[in-house]
Structures are given as C-alpha cells and as structure tokens.
Amino acid sequence: MRSKQSANARSCRNGSGPRRNARSLRCARNCMSNNSSGTAVLVRCRCVRDKRRDMLGRGLRNCARWALDFALPPRCAGCGVVVSDAHSFCADCWKRVEFLGQGGCATCGIPLRATDIDTCAACLAKPPRIARTRAAVAYDELSRSVAIRLKYGRKVAAAKTMARYMLPLVGEGGADRLLVPVPLHRTRLWWRGFNQSALVAHELAKGLDIDSDPFALIRVRRTPPLKGMTALQRRKAVAGAFRVRDKAAVAGKTIVLVDDVLTTGSTAEACARALKRAGAVRVELVTWARVVRPAQLMR
Ligand SMILES: [Zn+2]
Numbered sequence: 001m002r003s004k005q006s007a008n009a010r011s012c013r014n015g016s017g018p019r020r021n022a023r024s025l026r027c028a029r030n031c032m033s034n035n036s037s038g039t040a041v042l043v044r045c046r047c048v049r050d051k052r053r054d055m056l057g058r059g060l061r062n063c064a065r066w067a068l069d070f071a072l073p074p075r076c077a078g079c080g081v082v083v084s085d086a087h088s089f090c091a092d093c094w095k096r097v098e099f100l101g102q103g104g105c106a107t108c109g110i111p112l113r114a115t116d117i118d119t120c121a122a123c124l125a126k127p128p129r130i131a132r133t134r135a136a137v138a139y140d141e142l143s144r145s146v147a148i149r150l151k152y153g154r155k156v157a158a159a160k161t162m163a164r165y166m167l168p169l170v171g172e173g174g175a176d177r178l179l180v181p182v183p184l185h186r187t188r189l190w191w192r193g194f195n196q197s198a199l200v201a202h203e204l205a206k207g208l209d210i211d212s213d214p215f216a217l218i219r220v221r222r223t224p225p226l227k228g229m230t231a232l233q234r235r236k237a238v239a240g241a242f243r244v245r246d247k248a249a250v251a252g253k254t255i256v257l258v259d260d261v262l263t264t265g266s267t268a269e270a271c272a273r274a275l276k277r278a279g280a281v282r283v284e285l286v287t288w289a290r291v292v293r294p295a296q297l298m299r
C-alpha cells in the first residue's frame, strides 16, 4: 500500500497542464481511499505544487505588467502625458481638477462653502427623492474631456479613472445595496455598443465588492437631447422614460444610481421615481462630474 501511495504522490509531482490537474484529483481520491495517512503526503505534495504555481503566476503577471507599462505607459486622464500612476492626473491637471468629495449639502451634495449649514434651502423646502447625491468632481473642460473620452472616444480605461475617484463617495451600507447605472435606450445602446455608466458601475462593483445590475432599469422611450433645456423642460422630457425590469430585484434595497455627468438631476429623479415605485427603500446617486451651477448650461 505504501508503494502505491508513493507512486501516487510521484505521479502528482510529474504531471503537467490540465491533465496534471485531473491526475492529481484522481491521485487525491486514491490516496484518501487507501489510507488516511496518505492524505498528509498528498496535502504536502499539493501545497508545494500550488505554491510553485502561484509564484510562477505572480512572476508572469509582474513581467506582463512591466512589459505593458514599458510599451503603453500610464497616461494622465486629463492631457495624456506619461505619469507614474495609472488612472490618475499629472501635476498640472491635478491643480485644475475641482474635487467635490463628501462636502456640501448632506442630501443633494451641492457645495455649501463658507456656510455652517448641513442641508441646503432647496432640500429643506422639498426633500428630493434621491436621499444622497455625491459627485467626484465639478463639471469643467477637464472633467468633461474624461467623460467624452469614454462616451465617444471608446477609451474604456476612462471608466476606471472615473470609478477610482467615485469609489469613496458610495455611501456605507449593508448587503442590500445594489449599483444600478442610468440606462440608455436600446437603440442608442446598439449604436454606441456600450453604456458608459454601466462600465463605471462595473468598476465600482469590483472595487466595493457589491453587486451591479446594468439591466435593473430600462429606458422605455427615447428622450431628446436635454442640452439647452430648462429644468422644467428636462423634467417633462424624461417623465415616465424609465421602468424597472424586475421589481423583485430592487424591492427592499438601497439603490445606488451611477451616472457620468449630473446636470439638473432630472434624469436621475425620473430613475428614482421608477425605483421607488418598484419598492426600493432608498435611492442614492453617485456621478463622476457635477454641474455646480445649472444656469451655465443655458449659455
Ligand atoms: Zn495632465
């Protein structure tokens, strides 16, 4: 029996590739069925082999990363110059980025500089459907260029840059949180090939280890471009444009809506309305950029 065990252990060491895995599984079964002491031999054999494989995998990954950095070095998300840190900004762009972060109104997140109040007058007068809104940066030429690079330039890496700065803004919560990107209408999705907000939500989900459901909300009708519209016109344009696909998927949950740019908030409000009607307990919103003064859009 001992010779059979040692033969099994030897065969563990000598195999290679997928066949080796299958063989080691057979080897494991044989050893365990023959004698319990064989398990120790087997475990030791597997541990050494796994460690070697891990080290080899790690080494190969490091080599690949080094080669990739050499061939395609990380570039500034704003101007494209080579930087040391991936998904970041160069020193010059860094000075231009206006980070909004956690400050501002506790509900809508609008900056409240030089005041000692927690909640802005608008939220006090009429609490919005979205319980908490946060944006990583103020909307300007630089933040717009990052969003446009993802949306129209198909630079998927921009989603990682956006998610990197949005990640700390997703509120604390339990396991009942669900990331839901603001959806595109199916025809626009077909033309563009991807939903930029879904890509950002995917990156956030990876970083936060919470679920993302890109199909929880559906845009049931095409909405006209909102640029140049007043807040009231925007609200009317998106009213009833969103529907929850499966109510059970959102009922009783805290939904964190994900969008690239927040202007007047009418689109997110329409999404929140549909989600609340479907039974969502709370709706929050996290975006990459935020138009701090919506009047800018009318110019
Ligand atoms: Zn730069």
Ligand SMILES: [Zn+2]
Pocket (backbone or CB within 6 Å): 105, 106, 107, 108, 109, 110, 119, 120, 121, 122, 123, 124
């Ligand atoms: Zn507010």
